[in-house]
Amino acid sequence: MITLKTTNDLPATFNNDTYIITENNRAFILEISKITPKINVKLFVYIDNIHELDEQNIIFLIKHNIDRIINSKNIKDLKYERFADAKIFKKKHHNTFIDKASTLLDDLCHNNDDIAEANGINIYGISNHIKTVIEKTHKVAQGGSNILITGESGTGKELIAKLIHNQSKRNANPMVSINCGAFPEGLLESELFGYKKGAFTGAFTDKLGRFDLADKSTIFLDEIGDMSISLQVKLLRVIQEREIEPIGSLKIKKIDARIISATNKNLEDMISKNLFREDFYYRINVIPIHLSPLRERKTDIIVLIYYFMKKFEYFQDNKVYGISEDAFNILLNYDWNGNVRELENLMEMLVVLNESGLITIKDIPEKYFKNKRIETAKTVTENLEILLNKGDTINLKNNMEKIEMNIINKAIKISGGVKVRAAKMLGLNRTTLIEKLKRYEKHRNK
Numbered sequence: 001m002i003t004l005k006t007t008n009d010l011p012a013t014f015n016n017d018t019y020i021i022t023e024n025n026r027a028f029i030l031e032i033s034k035i036t037p038k039i040n041v042k043l044f045v046y047i048d049n050i051h052e053l054d055e056q057n058i059i060f061l062i063k064h065n066i067d068r069i070i071n072s073k074n075i076k077d078l079k080y081e082r083f084a085d086a087k088i089f090k091k092k093h094h095n096t097f098i099d100k101a102s103t104l105l106d107d108l109c110h111n112n113d114d115i116a117e118a119n120g121i122n123i124y125g126i127s128n129h130i131k132t133v134i135e136k137t138h139k140v141a142q143g144g145s146n147i148l149i150t151g152e153s154g155t156g157k158e159l160i161a162k163l164i165h166n167q168s169k170r171n172a173n174p175m176v177s178i179n180c181g182a183f184p185e186g187l188l189e190s191e192l193f194g195y196k197k198g199a200f201t202g203a204f205t206d207k208l209g210r211f212d213l214a215d216k217s218t219i220f221l222d223e224i225g226d227m228s229i230s231l232q233v234k235l236l237r238v239i240q241e242r243e244i245e246p247i248g249s250l251k252i253k254k255i256d257a258r259i260i261s262a263t264n265k266n267l268e269d270m271i272s273k274n275l276f277r278e279d280f281y282y283r284i285n286v287i288p289i290h291l292s293p294l295r296e297r298k299t300d301i302i303v304l305i306y307y308f309m310k311k312f313e314y315f316q317d318n319k320v321y322g323i324s325e326d327a328f329n330i331l332l333n334y335d336w337n338g339n340v341r342e343l344e345n346l347m348e349m350l351v352v353l354n355e356s357g358l359i360t361i362k363d364i365p366e367k368y369f370k371n372k373r374i375e376t377a378k379t380v381t382e383n384l385e386i387l388l389n390k391g392d393t394i395n396l397k398n399n400m401e402k403i404e405m406n407i408i409n410k411a412i413k414i415s416g417g418v419k420v421r422a423a424k425m426l427g428l429n430r431t432t433l434i435e436k437l438k439r440y441e442k443h444r445n446k
Contacts, residue, residue, distance in 0.1 A: 029064050050108065051128045055298040055332065058108070062097065066104055096322035096358060098306055100313065105306040121163045123156070124307045125300035129292050133160065136289060141167035146239065146284050148224075149262040151291030154341030157262040158222060160289060165218040170258060173217035178210050181226035189231055190247055193238075199248025211244050214257040224284065225265035225276065232280040239283045259284060294336040294343065301332055304340060308347035309359075315352045323359040326416035330361060333414065334368050361416045369415070369425045405440050408433070 029045065045066050047053065098105065108126050123134060140147060141164050149157045158177065165175040183191055194209030210219055221227075227235070238244055239259065243252045261284045270276035294301060305323065313320060323331075336342055346368075350359050408426065415421035423433040 026060060029061070029066065050126050051131045053108075053126065053299060055302060058299060058302050061104060062102070095324050095360075097325035097328050098302075098309070099322040100306075100309055100320070102306065105303065109303050109307050121159060121166060123159060123163065124303050125297065126303055127297035127299045129297050130300060133289060133291065134163070137164045138167060140164065140287050140289075142169060144258050145286040146259045147261070147287045147289060148267075148285040149260065149289045149291065150267075151262075151264065152293045152337075152339055153264045154339035155291040155293060156340055157264075157291060158220065160291065161218075161220045161260045161262065164260060165220075165258075168218065168258070170217045173214075175218045175220055176210050176214040176257075177220040177222060179222045181223035185228045185231055188227070189234065192231075192235070193244045193246050195247035196249045199246075203248065206246075209244065209246060211238065211255050211257055212253070215255050216257075218258045218260055221259060221261040221284075223263060224261040225263040225267055225270060229275075229277060232277045236277070236280045236283060261285075294339045295334075298332060301336070301343070304343055305331060305347065308344055309351060312348050312351040315348075319357050320351050320354050320359065321357050324361065324416075326361045326414065327359050327364055329414050330364055330368055361418065361421070366424070369421055401440075404436070408436060408440075 045061065109124050123130065137160060147161075147164065149160055151157055161177075162175060165171060178188075178191060180188060190207070190209070192209050192211055194207050194212055195203050197203055197206050238255075242256065243254050245252055267276050267281050267285075271278045271281060294304075305328065309320065309323065331343070331346075338345075346365075350363055354363060408422070411422040411425045412419065415425060419433055420430050423430045426433065428436075
């Protein structure tokens with residue numbers, strides 16, 4: 001096993017050995033990757049903190065055939081024997097960018113094993129945001145404080161609730177979940193608190209409520225922003241007194257249930273509009289946890305694409321082996337309004353319907369091109385503002401032409417050179433796009 005600290009450490013010839021690049025230096029990695037692609041060499045790079053890698057860092061490592069990530073968490077286990085027969089990721093398949101056999105992405109995918117997977121919950125992501133959320137769940141799990149998890153639909157709020165419960169002292173009993181938006185008000189009350197026989201028409205037997213089932217455990221109240229004001233009042237008493245009153249009963253029952261709530265709504269905004277009780281909000285929101293949308297943590301998109309491709313491989317008997325770079329770029333830059341749930345559903349479809357073994361740009365539905373964010377007006381405005389503040393003179397016509405051409409070039413690159421797709425991404429007719437390309441080519445030749 002040989003460590004490479006500088007270019008001076010490069011051997012005259014590479015043997016079939018294991019080489020560790022001790023610094024994540026792009027120039028150094030680039031130089032080594034030019035030498036090694038055709039020989040059987042295992043390349044590892046040492047990363048001080050995986051969570052400091054952005055999407056461009058990861059894409060660079062994938063492109064330059066880095067086999068594994070070595071970091072402070074696993075350096076102590078690094079032995080030659082462990083890697084001597086390691087499967088090598090050398091892009092064995094033509095036009096594959098993310099390969100299902102990638103040991104590098106496997107390292108990144110399982111980075112949170114020590115906290116998340118150890119508790120039976122699979123949370124895949126390497127962003128600082130996900131790291132912070134997981135660490136926070138570990139800190140709050142042992143207490144009994146009520147927790148409010150916020151975030152857009154599909155970000156994994158219930159998954160975080162399960163992780164908290166599984167790490168808590170209450171994990172001997174299963175967590176009890178209920179979606180508050182799935183029941184009308186009267187039915188939700190009976191679901192939460194239960195009822196006695198004869199309490200209303202159709203109540204032929206006693207029924208235990210979800211709070212009964214969650215005694216000595218955790219109750220997860222999903223979509224709590226959909227709960228009516230009147231039911232919030234009743235639940236407020238449950239939180240304050242730690243007791244429930246089943247419908248039709250005159251007896252009070254003591255309960256010991258930790259409450260974890262979740263919502264995709266802005267409850268503070270609802271309070272200002274008298275749609276949510278302020279006192280109830282502060283009772284459920286003792287410890288807040290927020291999950292950012294997927295579009296704000298692109299490193300997690302890379303890891304999740306790899307994970308879902310592996311997860312659904314049984315549909316095709318291991319036939320799907322990878323995803324092309326142009327298809328990957330479309331998925332990386334899509335807005336993902338449905339977040340992780342939407343990405344999972346898309347990857348399942350792409351794997352199940354694939355017949356070639358490689359997911360390409362042709363397999364991706366049209367909607368993922370229409371919503372592609374190529375460049376926003378805000379970014380353009382900010383760049384021009386910087387120039388103006390510096391006192392520079394701006395030729396408006398020339399700069400607008402440059403901006404337009406940069407956007408067109410980026411769209412063509414992302415669409416894999418398919419002008420019909422690029423035109424749809426830009427909101428143009430194909431003929432209009434071709435005319436613009438011809439005009440700019442004419443100006444360039446002058």
